[in-house]
Amino acid sequence: MAADALPRDIEAVVRRVEAAGARAYVSRGFSRVIIGLVGDVDGLGALNLRAMPGVGAVTRISTKYKLVSREHRPGRSVVQVGGVPIGPDTVTLIAGPCAVETPDQTLAAARMARAAGATLLRGGAFKPRTSPYAFQGLGEAGLRILADVRAETGMPVVTEVVSAHDVDTVAAYADMLQIGTRNMQNFPLLQAVGAAGRPVLLKRGMSATIEEWLMAAEYIAQRGNLDIVLCERGIRTFEKSTRNTLDISAVPVAQWLSHLPVVVDPSHSGGRRELVLPLSRAAIVAGADGLIVDVHPHPETALCDGPQAIVTEDLPVLADTLTGLAAFMGRRLPAPAQAPASAQAPAEPLAEAVAEPT
Amino acid sequence: MAADALPRDIEAVVRRVEAAGARAYVSRGFSRVIIGLVGDVDGLGALNLRAMPGVGAVTRISTKYKLVSREHRPGRSVVQVGGVPIGPDTVTLIAGPCAVETPDQTLAAARMARAAGATLLRGGAFKPRTSPYAFQGLGEAGLRILADVRAETGMPVVTEVVSAHDVDTVAAYADMLQIGTRNMQNFPLLQAVGAAGRPVLLKRGMSATIEEWLMAAEYIAQRGNLDIVLCERGIRTFEKSTRNTLDISAVPVAQWLSHLPVVVDPSHSGGRRELVLPLSRAAIVAGADGLIVDVHPHPETALCDGPQAIVTEDLPVLADTLTGLAAFMGRRLPAPAQAPASAQAPAEPLAEAVAEPT
Amino acid sequence: MAADALPRDIEAVVRRVEAAGARAYVSRGFSRVIIGLVGDVDGLGALNLRAMPGVGAVTRISTKYKLVSREHRPGRSVVQVGGVPIGPDTVTLIAGPCAVETPDQTLAAARMARAAGATLLRGGAFKPRTSPYAFQGLGEAGLRILADVRAETGMPVVTEVVSAHDVDTVAAYADMLQIGTRNMQNFPLLQAVGAAGRPVLLKRGMSATIEEWLMAAEYIAQRGNLDIVLCERGIRTFEKSTRNTLDISAVPVAQWLSHLPVVVDPSHSGGRRELVLPLSRAAIVAGADGLIVDVHPHPETALCDGPQAIVTEDLPVLADTLTGLAAFMGRRLPAPAQAPASAQAPAEPLAEAVAEPT
Amino acid sequence: MAADALPRDIEAVVRRVEAAGARAYVSRGFSRVIIGLVGDVDGLGALNLRAMPGVGAVTRISTKYKLVSREHRPGRSVVQVGGVPIGPDTVTLIAGPCAVETPDQTLAAARMARAAGATLLRGGAFKPRTSPYAFQGLGEAGLRILADVRAETGMPVVTEVVSAHDVDTVAAYADMLQIGTRNMQNFPLLQAVGAAGRPVLLKRGMSATIEEWLMAAEYIAQRGNLDIVLCERGIRTFEKSTRNTLDISAVPVAQWLSHLPVVVDPSHSGGRRELVLPLSRAAIVAGADGLIVDVHPHPETALCDGPQAIVTEDLPVLADTLTGLAAFMGRRLPAPAQAPASAQAPAEPLAEAVAEPT
Incomplete structure (x- = not known):
């Protein structure tokens, strides 16, 4: 009072x-x-x-999220993505191109990803872009490319969905649905992925507090889906020498508040290729359960975020880093997915898919 | 280089x-x-x-938006909402409850809005809420209440849409579609409202730069809709004594860069009732083309954002402020909408609508 | 717990x-x-x-400052500067050049200031500059110029002090000591000005919360000096289209928490000449007790912050704005200082002072 | 144009x-x-x-600092502190109490620091505190305690100076002068330490860009002192679950722009004891040349920042971390200082020093 x-x-x-x-x-x-x-x-x-009259301030002491909290589930969770675990015993690398452009580029990037130690393939078919004049992704044709590359490499696929309307389509191709930073508080989309029966990678909003991030996860969890992986990707600050400011402390803090795994995106945090390795190392020893990294066979012609993609000469360095620092943290790299990944690739030939972009 | x-x-x-x-x-x-x-x-x-090798930095000099820029259209635009103008000659007050709760509450709030000088009625039927446990709005039942109150008062309706899926439904009831701060970069939603044939109120993202805000407007404009009003509603900063930090400079800066009208939301900027009047005054003399203000007949029981709603005793003060400062700025308050507002209210009786909330 | x-x-x-x-x-x-x-x-x-074991969080409820709080002194204070009041009944304009360069430039700027309605003269002799290669001010020679211009125009002088070591020197010439944004938490300097027997203008740190600002004022007040005027000058945020983000809400919030007067610096907030008038208007109607504005007779050759100085053609507009909006707020412009200002100008001739810059 | x-x-x-x-x-x-x-x-x-008329924007392409830049000195520098190196071949731990309170507490903390692998002792005798009612440090009595503990342990001393007036006094006792975050742009203080003949630890301002930090270092360097170590200690952002946001990317970025060593303060960045180890690990593998860590024998009664001090059980973990991750980075821990440290301890007995705090 x-x-x-x-x-x-x-x-x-x-x-x-x-x-x-x-x-x-x-x-x-x-x-x-x-x-x-x-x-x-x-x-x-x-x-x-x-x-009310005379009230000075009202301070809430209990948390605003429940299902995703450590109080609800005291241990730390493992999320399985097409047979590859993300959780406290492993350091899981998700890698691939920022945007799916062609079958060749995507397959080459997947092989680079694997050479760097990745067991999951990332790649964007639906791209939310700040400018309406920037490349917006191939849409479903891009999903077909990803499915073909999964069939070829055995790597389960993580890809973004930007609209509740597309969730079923994307879920038909992908092993994990990614919610991007601009959609962290797109609540109808969160609810739709919560009901889609696929694990979800939830990127932190670029100006979201950790509490708001966990409340966004709660929207997904409320629909019955607790297979959620949190992804720290940098926050917006006054500092302009990096694209965003990686909030490295958010890794342990989110893990104390929530049982969900937490991975880090060093590519979008720094926005520059030279920062990917230092930030990857920092993330692993801060306790991250995995990384998500942009790779591109020809970053100088990439349609999206080329300056932050790592290149061929970086791959063995990243692989050694992962192995060495995972061991330091008492973790291991997960085994590659064994069987055919869970979602089925469509039968159409790859060339046609590219010939008809959405 | x-x-x-x-x-x-x-x-x-x-x-x-x-x-x-x-x-x-x-x-x-x-x-x-x-x-x-x-x-x-x-x-x-x-x-x-x-x-490329040897490149030190790449700096873009021209703007990233076109249709909404002053270079595209040198003058300042007027947007008509159900016959009420928002533009450089007027100071237009949009007011109403943060959330539509009941017919009585909405009608009472509309009458308060009119007493404060409002010519447009705001009210949320679809509410994006940070917590999944908070009140999410009445949905289409809320839209019907708004339409009934419009029929009763003659005030055209501004209401939020949170999903591309709902755009047609909301456009059937509303005179202006509002895009909330969390959806400023929900690009499928921007494209959907761009094609809906209604004017759009585009709130600035809470961590969006002015340039990003104008690029979001460009997404709408690209679909052929230039009836866009920009709304500054505070940005996220380190200062915690106010809910957000009203970026008052954004009003003239956005008006120099773009021909679109700019209004200010003093309620969400400050988050406290006592700040609504000082920030409203500041907004008008900074050159804002209008205000959007929360009013509530019983803020102490409001289901959403009660602490920031103004109350009955504030209404004549706000009305006098509007009149006095609009005159100082060489502007006037717009006349109320004449005829029945453009969108048709459905025939169903009001009581039933409320009895079956979505 | x-x-x-x-x-x-x-x-x-x-x-x-x-x-x-x-x-x-x-x-x-x-x-x-x-x-x-x-x-x-x-x-x-x-x-x-x-x-301690079992403690979850410790939340402080009472304020961390005392002497400057409204609880200590319920009314609002008036600070007298060489006979010119800053307080709740007036809108006081402080204007002058960012940096004192020459006697002619300073005198011309003082006359411009007076034409805009100013009753206090600002001007920097000691300039804290981010780059060591930028002009650092004339030092004591600049103070002598200011004193001579005061003798000529009758306007009391507000000038910055950047080191505890210089406080006595600056206090010997100035009517009010300014603490700049970079020194808001330079505690030895705050204590020194607290003991100097002159009113103090305390600029808000560029990333200081309102609470930290008031604690900085408390450092001055503890030394027995309650003649403190708070100056909001913009905070650092992610938005880069303005030099800083003017936190207009800080004006009423600081006035509710503290009895001290609050003025606004529209020049440093926006960093551009075109923003000075809109932000000045906004500040007055938000309740500011005054403004501090950069003027320069030849901004295109200014040694410091030329782009934000207003020019001759802006002066009558600012004067009319002050008069019109002060009346709207039930305030008046203070009368000019009557007698010779309190601090004595040294006897040395002006030309020599300039010939020997420190 | x-x-x-x-x-x-x-x-x-x-x-x-x-x-x-x-x-x-x-x-x-x-x-x-x-x-x-x-x-x-x-x-x-x-x-x-x-x-000037017609000018649209002026963009500077070359850097605003020279002596501290990599262009001025292409390699990376080593700074010697009382015989202990800070540079690219080592990971140097600086540890000790936030504030010097008593001889016993300081000596116990120094022994803890050594047990954690520290070769330099930190401890504050002059404390800049946000609140004037908080403990402000023992002043020169605290310096004497530090000098005595150096004599006892052989650890060179790093301590803060908050006023140009105190620089000679502090330099008489200390092996390295620390500039705190609030004084990063206290230019007279920077110039004074630049002339004091001691290496300097320059903390980044809590809202300073990396460029501004390097310009602050340039102020020191201009006085002929290039023995400067940069210290990242967290920046101010909207996130409130940590005291500050550690900008881990600043470590490699500052090392690319400047030849100066960069260390990290994990204690003030996170503000919580549990974050010290994760952030220390992250800092080392991001390439930091050292760490500065708060330790306290009895943090529950510390007069300053107790919640962030590590305790006895953390020491061997930190020591193992340092050794293991330094090796991973191809570095080593520096050898302890051999001879009596360079600055002389005064002859007065310890008990008297404490009996007469300044």
């Missing part, structure tokens, strides 16, 4: 709280009164106590 | 630029070479010059 | 608090215990309770 | 540049003209071209 709250203000708060079926504990000090509330927190939030 | 760029690096850049049909102008200094590029900027962007 | 706190943890906290002479009130809920503490807050802070 | 620049505007710019002895290269495109300038950059900055 404010310093100048009247006794009737205090009584009014207590009455409103008790009328809502909760309890109010009044602590009286020399200059101030504090009222502790116990009960259904969301119900209490709806009481709008802050607008 | 970097200080240590070789002559062959410079030649390579020039060749690549010219091969793409653009021109390269080389300026040689004592310690550095600068190459000026002229041609299709997006094509040049795809060349990925930054990844 | 954390959800898993043991009874002995709770007892230990209570014992430590009571041993320190304060009181602990225990509120027991279903899943958590909250302990309210009452007593000397700084003593309680030193107990370091957050490090 | 702006799109609507006139030919005479372009000529005026060229004439002014050439009159200043520099060269202007005009590149004419379809819609715009770009003028490249070559010459003395600071002289060109003083021309204030941005204020």
Whole structure:
């Protein structure tokens, strides 16, 4: 209560709280009164106590998310993606091109990814771009390329979905659905992927707090899907020498608050190829459960984010880093997926798919 | 070019630029070479010059948006919403409840809005909420309430749409479609509202630069809809004594860069009722073309954002402020909409609509 | 207390608090215990309770500043600067060149300032510059120029001091000492100006919260000097189209928390001449007690911050704005200082002062 | 030049540049003209071209710092502190209490520091505190304690100086002078430590860009002192779950731009004891040349920043981490200082020093 709250203000708060079926504990000090509330927190939030006379501030003490919290599930979870685990015992590398451009480029990038130690293939078919004049992705033709490359390499596929309308289509091809940073609070999309029966990679919004990120995960979890992997990809700050500022502390903090695995995207965080290796190393020893890295066979002609893709000469260095630092952390690299990956590639030949971009 | 760029690096850049049909102008200094590029900027962007040997930095000089720029249309635009103008000659007040809760609450809020000088009614039927446990809005039942209140008061309706899937439904009831801060870069949604045949209120993303905001508007404009009103609603900063930090400078800056009208939301910027009047005054004299304000007949029981809603005693003060400061700025308040507003209210009785919330 | 706190943890906290002479009130809920503490807050802070077993979080409820708070002095203060008031009844314009360069330039700028309605003259003799290669000010020779211009125009002088070592020198010439944004937490300097017997203009640090700003003011106040004027000058954010982001909400918020006057610097906030008038208008109607504005007779050759200085043609517009909006806010412009300003100008002739810059 | 620049505007710019002895290269495109300038950059900055008619923007391409840049000295520097190196071949741990409180506490903390692998002792005698009511340090009595503990342990001493006035005193006791985050742009202080003949640890300002940090280092270097170590200690962002956001990318970026060593402060970055180890690991593999860590024998009673100090059980873990990850990075831990450290401890007995705090 404010310093100048009247006794009737205090009584009014207590009455409103008790009328809502909760309890109010009044602590009286020399200059101030504090009222502790116990009960259904969301119900209490709806009481709008802050607008009552004499109320100085309302501070919530319990967390705003439940299913994804450590209180709900004390251990740390493992999420399986087409037979490849992401969790506390492994360091899982997801790699591939920022955008799927052609079958050749995607297959070459997948082989690069594998050479770097990757067991999951990333690649964008639907691309959210800040400028409407930038390349927007191949759409379903890109998904078919990814499925073909999975059939060729055995690597399960992680790809972004940008609209609730596309979730079923993307889920028909992909092993894991990615929610991009701009869609972290696209709630209809979160609910749609929550119901799609695929694991989800949830990127942190570029100005989202860790708490908001976990609330976004809660939207997915509420639909019955707890196979969620959190992805730190840098936040927006005043510093402009990097594309974003990698919030390396978010890795352990999110792992303390939530049982979900946390991976790091060093490519989008730094926005420059030279930063990918230092940030990858930092992420692993900060405790990340994996990395997601852009690779491109010809970054100088990439249609999307070429400057941040690593190139062939970086691959063995990254592979050695992963092996060495995973061991330091008492972890291992996961085995490649064994069987044909779970989602089926469509029968159409690859060349045609590219001939008819959406 | 970097200080240590070789002559062959410079030649390579020039060749690549010219091969793409653009021109390269080389300026040689004592310690550095600068190459000026002229041609299709997006094509040049795809060349990925930054990844070439010897390139130090690539700086874009022209704007990344076209249709919404002052270069495209030198004057300032007027957007008509159900017969009410938003533009350089007027200060237009949009007011109403943050969320539509009941017919009575909405009608009472609309009457408050009118008493404050509003000519457009705002109210949320689809509510994007950070927490999945918070009230998510009445959905289509809420739209019907808004339409009924429009029929009763004659005030055209501004309401949010959160999913491309809902655009047709919302457009059937609303006079103006609002895109919320969390959806500023939801590109499928932007494209859908661009094709919906209704004016759009585009809120700035909470961490979006002014340039990104204008690129988001360009997504809408590209679909043939230039009836876009920009809404500054505060940005995310380190300061926590206000919900967001109102970027008052964004009003004139956006107006210099774009011909679109710019309005300000003092309610969500400050997040506290006491700030609504000071920020409203500041917005008008900074040159805003209008305001969008939360009002609620009973803010202490509001299901959404009660602490920031203004109350009955604030209404005449806001009305006087509008009149006085609009005159100071050489503007006027727009006349109320004359005829029945353009979108038709459905025939169903109001009580039933509320009895079956979505 | 954390959800898993043991009874002995709770007892230990209570014992430590009571041993320190304060009181602990225990509120027991279903899943958590909250302990309210009452007593000397700084003593309680030193107990370091957050490090004790079972403690979840420690939240301070009372303010961290005292002398400058509204609780200490409920009304709003007026600060007199050489006979010119800054406070709730007036809108006081402080104007002048960013840096003192020559007697002619300073005198011309002072006349411009007066034409714009200014009653106080600003001008920097000691300039803190981000780059060591930028012009650092004339030092004491600049102070002598300011004193001569005061003698000529009757305008009391506001000037920056950047080092505790210089405080006595600057105080010998100036009517008000300015603490710049980079020195807001230069505590020895704050203490030195607190003891110097001159009113102080305290600029907000570019990344300081309002609370930290008021704690910086408290450092000055503790030395017995409550003649402090707070100056909002923009904060650092991700937005780069303006030099800083003017936090217009800080004006009313700081006035609610503190009895000190609050002025706004529209020149440094925006960093561009075209923004000075819109931001000045916004500041006045947000309730600012004054403005501090850069003027320069020849901004195109200014040694410091030329792009943000207003020019001759802006002066009558600013004067009209001040008069019109001060009246709207129920305020007036202060009368010019009557008598010779309080601090004495040294006897040396002006030309010599300039001939020997420090 | 702006799109609507006139030919005479372009000529005026060229004439002014050439009159200043520099060269202007005009590149004419379809819609715009770009003028490249070559010459003395600071002289060109003083021309204030941005204020000229028709000028759209002025972009500086060369760096604003010289002596500390890689262009000035292509290799990476080693800074010797009392015989202990900080540079590219080593990972140097600086550890000790946040504040010097008593001889016993300081000696115990120094032994803890050594057990964790530290070869340099940190400890604050002059403490800049946000609140004037917080413990401000023991002053010179604290310096004497540090000198005594150095005599006892052989560890050279790193300690903060907060005022130009104190630099000689602190330099008489300390082996390295620390500039804190709030003083990064206290230019008189930077100049004073630049002339003091001791190596300097320069913490990054909490909202300073990397470029501004390097310009602050340039102030020190200009006085003839290139023995500067940069310290990343977290920046201010919107995220509040950590005290600051460690900008881990700043380590490699600063090392690319400057030859100076870069160390990381994981204690102040995270503000919580549990984050010290993860952030220390991340810092080493990101390439940091050292760490500076808070240790305290009894953090629960520390007078300053107790919650972030590591405790006895953390020491062997940190020591193993340092050894293991330094080896991974091809570095080693430096040998302890051999001889008596360079600065002399005063002769006064320890007990008296404490009996008379400043």
